[in-house]
Every structure is written in structure tokens, then in C-alpha cells.
Amino acid sequence: MNKYLAFGALFLVAILGWLFLPTNAVPMLAYHQVGEVDDIYSVTPGQFEEQMEYLQKNGYHAISLEELFDFYEGKGNLPAKPIIITFDDGYADNYLTALPILEKYNLSATVFIVPSLMGTVDYLSWEQVVEMQKRHTEIGSHTMSHIGMNEISAAEQKREAVTSKTALEQQLGKPIHFFAYPYGQFSTTSQQILKETGYKGACSGIPGLNDKNTNSYALKRINVPQPKYGLWEFRLRLLRAHLYSKLGL
Numbered sequence: 001m002n003k004y005l006a007f008g009a010l011f012l013v014a015i016l017g018w019l020f021l022p023t024n025a026v027p028m029l030a031y032h033q034v035g036e037v038d039d040i041y042s043v044t045p046g047q048f049e050e051q052m053e054y055l056q057k058n059g060y061h062a063i064s065l066e067e068l069f070d071f072y073e074g075k076g077n078l079p080a081k082p083i084i085i086t087f088d089d090g091y092a093d094n095y096l097t098a099l100p101i102l103e104k105y106n107l108s109a110t111v112f113i114v115p116s117l118m119g120t121v122d123y124l125s126w127e128q129v130v131e132m133q134k135r136h137t138e139i140g141s142h143t144m145s146h147i148g149m150n151e152i153s154a155a156e157q158k159r160e161a162v163t164s165k166t167a168l169e170q171q172l173g174k175p176i177h178f179f180a181y182p183y184g185q186f187s188t189t190s191q192q193i194l195k196e197t198g199y200k201g202a203c204s205g206i207p208g209l210n211d212k213n214t215n216s217y218a219l220k221r222i223n224v225p226q227p228k229y230g231l232w233e234f235r236l237r238l239l240r241a242h243l244y245s246k247l248g249l
């Protein structure tokens with residue numbers, strides 16, 4: 001009997017060891033607002049700082065999507081424990097509040113912008129985006145008008161992809177290679193359109209980590225909403241994505 005028990009325990013330890021062993025897969029966090037706003041998609045400056053401090057203390061290094069894709073193409077190396085920090089929608093607080101905190105912890109982010117919202121109340125201005133770009137922020141597109149890709153025709157999806165890319169490139173003087181799907185909505189048609197339009201990749205809301213085999217047009221992200229349980233919740237979200245990746249989900 002004891003022999004079976006010992007075998008069972010050994011098996012359990014082996015399984016747990018495998019599950020918790022580090023992987024090469026890259027986590028990508030998804031934020032929206034950083035402010036004192038009572039909204040599920042907003043984290044407070046204090047919560048955001050706590051999370052960034054946790055990443056820095058635990059040896060994470062922020063990279064851009066461009067760096068990740070360069071690495072996949074055999075150009076350059078990645079630092080230890082790479083992580084991508086993204087923001088959707090282009091809120092002004094990404095510049096006013098999040099950027100100084102990111103810089104304090106030697107981290108950088110990717111912001112997905114909706115050009116038609118720029119300069120309106122609560123959203124970034126072009127000047128702020130230019131300044132963010134100078135301070136190591138990567139800029140991507142989040143469509144021209146923040147419409148779900150599954151709600152519009154293929155021709156309209158193409159227009160959203162092209163006009164937002166062109167507007168950002170003209171204002172920022174840099175090629176725009178990455179996209180985030182509003183509401184996480186996409187289809188195989190959207191993926192094909194983004195590919196044809198010159199995007200290298202697109203971020204979804206599918207939970208998990210990213211590696212070389214991940215579909216470039218359905219990149220996985222870890223959503224970080226307003227936490228109910230403090231830093232533990234953030235750690236659990238990171239852990240859950242790691243486990244999904246290990247289990248091939």
C-alpha cells in the first residue's frame with residue numbers, strides 16, 4: 001500500500017513540477033485606463049504601480065511586439081522573462097499617469113490607438129502620442145472608429161485597418177505593424193485582411209501566453225481589470241496564463 005502511495009506522490013510532484021517549470025512563452029498584459037475611475041476596465045494608479053513593481057522585482061523585462069517578432073524572424077535576442085504591457089483605446093492617463101510609473105520601474109508599453117477618438121475628452125492628443133513614442137512606447141492601431149470587426153463587412157474592416165494605419169503612420173512617421181481587435185472580436189476574414197494590409201500581428205482577448213507557434217493574428221493576452229483581491233489577483237492571472245500555455249489551451 002505504501003508503495004502505491006509513494007508512487008502517487010512522486011507522480012503528483014512530477015506533474016506539478018512540469019506545470020510550474022518556466023516556459024519561453026511570452027505573457028502580454030491588457031490594460032485600458034489607469035485612474036481613479038469606477039470602471040471594471042480601470043485600475044487605480046496605486047494598483048498599477050504595485051503591479052509594475054511586482055514585475056520589476058520578479059525579474060520581468062518589458063519588450064515591444066516589434067522586438068518579439070524580430071526575435072521570431074531570427075533578428076536579435078530577448079531578455080530574460082520578457083513581458084509585453086499593452087493598453088487599448090488610447091486614454092490620456094496612459095501618458096499622464098501610466099508612463100511615469102512604467103519609467104520608474106524601467107518598463108515600457110504598447111498603446112493601441114483609435115485615431116478618430118484622439119484629442120477628444122479623456123483621450124490622448126497627437127502631441128502626447130509623439131511624446132510617448134519618444135519615451136519608448138510602441139504605438140499600434142485599434143481601428144479608426146472602435147467598431148467590432150464582426151459587426152461590419154469585409155470592405156469596412158479593410159477600411160478600418162487601412163485608414164487607422166495610414167493616419168498613425170502620417171502623424172508619427174513610423175510604420176505601424178500591430179493591431180488590437182476592439183472587444184476582442186475577429187474572424188478568419190479579419191485576420192486575412194490585416195495580413196494583406198501590412199500588419200505583422202494582432203492582439204486578441206484570448207487568455208494565454210505567446211510563442212513561435214501562436215497565430216500572429218490571434219495573439220493572446222492577459223486581461224487586467226480592476227482587481228478585487230489586490231496583487232494576488234494579478235499574480236493568479238499571470239499564473240493562469242502560464243498554466244493554459246503549459247496545457248496547450
Ligand SMILES: [Zn+2]
Nearest residue numbers: 088089182183
Ligand atoms: Zn477598445
